Amino acid sequence: xxxxxxxxxxxxxxxxxxxxxxxxxxxxxxxxxxxxxxxxxxxxxxxxxxxxxxxxxxxxxxxxxxxxxxxxxxxxxxxxxxxxxxxxxxxxxxxxxxxxxxxxxxxxxxxxxxxxxxxxxxxxxxxxxxxxxxxxxxxxxxxxxxxxxxxxxxxxxxxxxxxxxxxxxxxxxxxxxxxxxxxxxxxxxxxxxxxxxxxxxxxxxxxxxxxxxxxxxxxxxxxxxxxxxxxxxxxxxxxxxxxxxxxxxxxxxxxxxxxxxxxxxxxxxxxxxxxxxxxxxxxxxxxxxxxxxx
Amino acid sequence: xxxxxxxxxxxxxxxxxxxxxxxxxxxxxxxxxxxxxxxxxxxxxxxxxxxxxxxxxxxxxxxxxxxxxxxxxxxxxxxxxxxxxxxxxxxxxxxxxxxxxxxxxxxxxxxxxxxxxxxxxxxxxxxxxxxxxxxxxxxxxxxxxxxxxxxxxxxxxxxxxxxxxxxxxxxxxxxxxxxxxxxxxxxxxxxxxxxxxxxxxxxxxxxxxxxxxxxxxxxxxxxxxxxxxxxxxxxxxxxxxxxxxxxxxxxxxxxxxxxxxxxxxxxxxxxxxxxxxxxxxxxxxxxxxxxxxxx
Numbered sequence: 001x002x003x004x005x006x007x008x009x010x011x012x013x014x015x016x017x018x019x020x021x022x023x024x025x026x027x028x029x030x031x032x033x034x035x036x037x038x039x040x041x042x043x044x045x046x047x048x049x050x051x052x053x054x055x056x057x058x059x060x061x062x063x064x065x066x067x068x069x070x071x072x073x074x075x076x077x078x079x080x081x082x083x084x085x086x087x088x089x090x091x092x093x094x095x096x097x098x099x100x101x102x103x104x105x106x107x108x109x110x111x112x113x114x115x116x117x118x119x120x121x122x123x124x125x126x127x128x129x130x131x132x133x134x135x136x137x138x139x140x141x142x143x144x145x146x147x148x149x150x151x152x153x154x155x156x157x158x159x160x161x162x163x164x165x166x167x168x169x170x171x172x173x174x175x176x177x178x179x180x181x182x183x184x185x186x187x188x189x190x191x192x193x194x195x196x197x198x199x200x201x202x203x204x205x206x207x208x209x210x211x212x213x214x215x216x217x218x219x220x221x222x223x224x225x226x227x228x229x230x231x232x233x234x235x236x237x238x239x240x241x242x243x244x245x246x247x248x249x250x251x252x253x254x255x256x257x258x259x260x261x262x263x264x265x266x267x268x269x270x271x272x273x274x275x276x277x278x279x280x281x282x283x284x285x286x287x288x289x290x291x292x293x294x
Numbered sequence: 295x296x297x298x299x300x301x302x303x304x305x306x307x308x309x310x311x312x313x314x315x316x317x318x319x320x321x322x323x324x325x326x327x328x329x330x331x332x333x334x335x336x337x338x339x340x341x342x343x344x345x346x347x348x349x350x351x352x353x354x355x356x357x358x359x360x361x362x363x364x365x366x367x368x369x370x371x372x373x374x375x376x377x378x379x380x381x382x383x384x385x386x387x388x389x390x391x392x393x394x395x396x397x398x399x400x401x402x403x404x405x406x407x408x409x410x411x412x413x414x415x416x417x418x419x420x421x422x423x424x425x426x427x428x429x430x431x432x433x434x435x436x437x438x439x440x441x442x443x444x445x446x447x448x449x450x451x452x453x454x455x456x457x458x459x460x461x462x463x464x465x466x467x468x469x470x471x472x473x474x475x476x477x478x479x480x481x482x483x484x485x486x487x488x489x490x491x492x493x494x495x496x497x498x499x500x501x502x503x504x505x506x507x508x509x510x511x512x513x514x515x516x517x518x519x520x521x522x523x524x525x526x527x528x529x530x531x532x533x534x535x536x537x538x539x540x541x542x543x544x545x546x547x548x549x550x551x552x553x554x555x556x557x558x559x560x561x562x563x564x565x566x567x568x569x570x571x572x573x574x575x576x577x578x579x580x581x582x583x584x585x586x587x588x589x
Contacts, residue, residue, distance in 0.1 A: 007483055007486050007487075008412070008486060008492060009492070010414075012408075012412060012492045013408040013409075013412035013414045013417075014408075014414070015492075016404045016405060016407055016408035016412075016492075016496070017404070017405050017408045017409070017420065019401045019404060019405070019460065020401050020402070020404065020405035020460075020461055020462075020466060021405075021420075023401070023457065023458070023460040023461035024423075024427070024461040024463070026442075027439065027442070027457060027458040027460075027461055028427055028430075028435070028458075028461055028463070029423075030438075030442065031435050031438035031439045031441075031442055032430065032434075032435065032438070034438040034441065034442065035434060035435065035437065035438040038437060038438055038441065046440070046441045046444035046445070090320075091320075091321070091324060094317045094320050094321055095321065097314070097317055099310075099314060100314075100317065100318075100321075106321050106325060108572075108575060109325045109328055109329065110324065110325070110328060111575075111579065112328070112568065112571065113328060115517060115564075115567055115568065115571050115578070116332075116521075116564050116567070116568075117520065117521025117522075117523070117539060117563075117564075117567075118521065118523070119521065119523040119539045119542060119543060120521070120539075120542065120560050120563050120564050123542055123543075123546050123556060123559075123560050124331055124332075124335055124560055125331070126546065127335070127338075127553055127556060127557065128331055128334070130553075133346065133553060135330075135331070135334050135350070138350055139350070142350075167327075167328065167331060170324075171328065175579060224431075227431075228431060228432070228433055230433070230524060231523045231524070234543075235542075235543060235546060238546055238547060238550055239543055239546065239547050250433075251433045251524075254433055254436070254437075255436075255524065255528075258436065258437045258440070258528075259440075259528055264437040264438075264440065264441055267436070267437040268434075268437045268438065271431070271433055271434035271435075271436070271437060272434065274431055274433060274434060275430065275431050275434045278429075278431050279429060282429060
């Protein structure tokens with residue numbers, strides 16, 4: 001609907017957009033361009049910069065610590081998707097039963113951990129996974145005579161991380177699945193019931209296809225989140241990357257090089273590799289969901 | 295499973311009841327597993343450090359329900375607020391989160407309105423830029439923003455921490471989506487014909503219509519700022535300016551074996567958010583899931 005005349009002064013939309021555009025230009029567009037330049041420089045603090053072309057990137061490709069961070073992040077990301085998605089979906093299916101009472105109450109409890117910041121979750125589980133005094137070892141010890149000195153945070157960093165993030169995000173993802181389940185075509189479910197399909201067949205042929213797009217979206221969100229993991233392991237391991245860098249993640253490495261070593265250039269190069277990975281993942285997800293005709 | 299149900303000896307109602315018990319069992323189990331860590335931390339923050347080691351939950355003894363209530367202590371909280379001046383960090387967090395969320399929401403509502411309800415040259419370009427900005431991972435901008443703040447002489451200031459959050463691309467997009475269909479053009483035009491100013495129209499007509507979205511976006515921005523660690527950790531240097539997230543990381547480093555104290559500090563840090571959530575669950579869920587899921 002094109003309108004022949006504009007009933008408002010021409011400057012109006014720009015006046016409304018002005019505050020956003022100013023901040024957007026100064027604190028997003030400019031830093032983004034700046035980060036391209038920075039990634040081609042070697043810096044020592046914000047003052048001393050030398051232009052080194054692609055030296056940072058070639059350095060990164062041979063940097064064993066960076067590969068360690070990349071591997072840790074990828075393993076965490078894959079494992080947390082594999083463990084968390086079935087759990088979130090299972091919980092959502094349970095909650096979706098029409099005869100369940102107290103749905104809102106359960107939803108409230110499951111959802112609440114995702115409000116606790118990663119920093120605080122890290123501190124919390126840092127105590128819980130502790131030797132001798134940690135809740136986990138004490139409970140396991142009383143139940144099955146488990147070793148009280150079991151070194152969760154020294155030897156089994158990845159398992160600890162996945163458990164902590166499971167506590168944090170399972171309920172959050174469940175909310176999405178629950179919303180998707182409530183939009184499943186009721187007539188189709190009824191029809192399959194009348195045709196004599198059992199609950200399992202119904203789940204495979206009716207429910208799963210219906211929630212597939214949401215599942216794809218939740219998986220993508222989880223992976224994007226996992227690749228930006230920093231606070232949780234950093235605080236879990238008491239402001240460090242842990243023994244032998246077992247808990248080093250990409251963003252933690254970015255933080256350490258940029259703000260502990262003071263090389264903002266190297267940090268920017270790491271940031272760009274992270275950005276390329278994430279944008280690549282988002283494109284793959286879009287392609288996949290398109291070929292499925294969604 | 296279904297063959298079982300067709301066996302005349304087993305009624306399908308029994309079968310359903312069994313399934314229901316199983317479902318409740320799973321839900322309750324997971325609910326308990328969710329609540330245990332926080333409960334343990336809360337109880338731990340009232341225990342002396344000896345009892346922290348000696349008793350799993352409440353210290354057992356002679357009192358009511360077999361719990362030694364008299365052994366519980368407020369010492370950790372006392373020390374936290376008197377010696378370590380944690381009240382100061384609480385105030386810093388409240389200040390930062392309130393100011394950031396109020397300003398960011400205002401900027402986002404203004405911008406979203408312009409993109410949703412006006413036709414002008416460059417509208418699609420700006421919308422595309424906003425969408426592109428949502429994809430950019432935050433960590434990529436940490437180093438260049440630090441560099442920029444250094445040159446603007448804004449390091450170690452709240453201004454330097456709040457300003458970058460005033461261009462909320464995601465918020466602009468949310469408000470644009472919310473206003474596209476919810477705000478009727480006819481109403482705006484009628485107001486214009488009556489001689490209302492543009493800003494008056496915005497405040498008296500548009501804002502009331504998108505009030506739920508305003509609440510939701512305020513909340514998630516508040517939460518995001520409250521929980522933000524890397525920003526203040528990198529930008530602030532004076533301890534007196536730290537928010538709780540940075541203060542708790544310091545506390546964990548310095549008092550690494552004083553578990554009661556760390557527990558108390560963590561409880562103080564997450565309690566305000568939990569209380570707000572209990573009061574405003576619906577807005578939270580709508581906001582956190584980007585409006586995709588109604589609370």
